[in-house]
Amino acid sequence: MADLDSVDRQLVDLLQRQGQTSYSDLAKAVGLAVSSVTERVRKLSERGVLLGVHGQAAPEALGLDLLAFVFVSWSDPAVADAFLTRIGAEPAVQEAHHVTGQWNYLLKVRVTTTRMLEAFLTNVIKGVPGIERTETLIVLSSAKETTYLPVVAPAWYG
Amino acid sequence: MADLDSVDRQLVDLLQRQGQTSYSDLAKAVGLAVSSVTERVRKLSERGVLLGVHGQAAPEALGLDLLAFVFVSWSDPAVADAFLTRIGAEPAVQEAHHVTGQWNYLLKVRVTTTRMLEAFLTNVIKGVPGIERTETLIVLSSAKETTYLPVVAPAWYG
């Protein structure tokens, strides 16, 4: 964990919210000169605190109306490599997490329709030899979906 | 679903990967004039295809070393409102999805430690009257984690 002072945290906060905020706006917000802010942001990137800036697109605008979480399991440990290579190359898979519990992996998957979800499960997941079980949860609605990371501790955690 | 031609899709693709790509670079990439690209990007924002641009921060750099998925259930339908208001205000909760299956909601939660996760479950989740059950899956590692949305159909989906 990098140690970040309060100015650094403010910058990370602001840039997470508005990735294209100008250096002059950042400077005003944190009360430093533009050149100081430039160097801090550069160092935050260098240190790996800031990883990049990304445009956010609307899934529905791209026809991606179906979000699903897919649990996947196998028993042969050799399956892991092939599985990760396969899903790593698959843009429909946004996330793949190794999780505790009865399943090996949890995937976050975006597709257009249930028909495409079926094709994903058949052609991609079951296309990996050794995959034994899957369980799919369909997302009916997303009340919250953000990539923002808190930069300060919450009130409920002393 | 907005209908996007191939240039629009290219722009959405590029901006998702590199949110601060200059208009002149975008213009080179898609083979149009800068002024054309400017207007296309403006329209994509207007139409709600592009929703914004966000800096991406490294969770570990902010001390957020623990990622968890928390399933939550209640039986009284009146609980939903209070629950969503509470977790909407909570930066530790990155996502909240209404899902099919035996649970009402699936949360994606980022905290620093197991102690903080315990505080979250005790003070935030169980602090909402009517919440009956929770189940927490700890993420051991994330093989993939992206917000990129595919702009073209995959090979396995004809």
Add this chain to the structure above:
DNA sequence: ACTGAAATCTATTACGG
């Protein structure tokens, strides 16, 4: 580390074609 100012580059707007 932060400052301020100069030089360079980029975004934006508007126009005629």
Add this chain to the structure above:
DNA sequence: CCGTAATAGATTTCAGT
């Protein structure tokens, strides 16, 4: 959709504090 031009604003660099 193109190309240009003009303005304003942003980025980068650097000598100085």
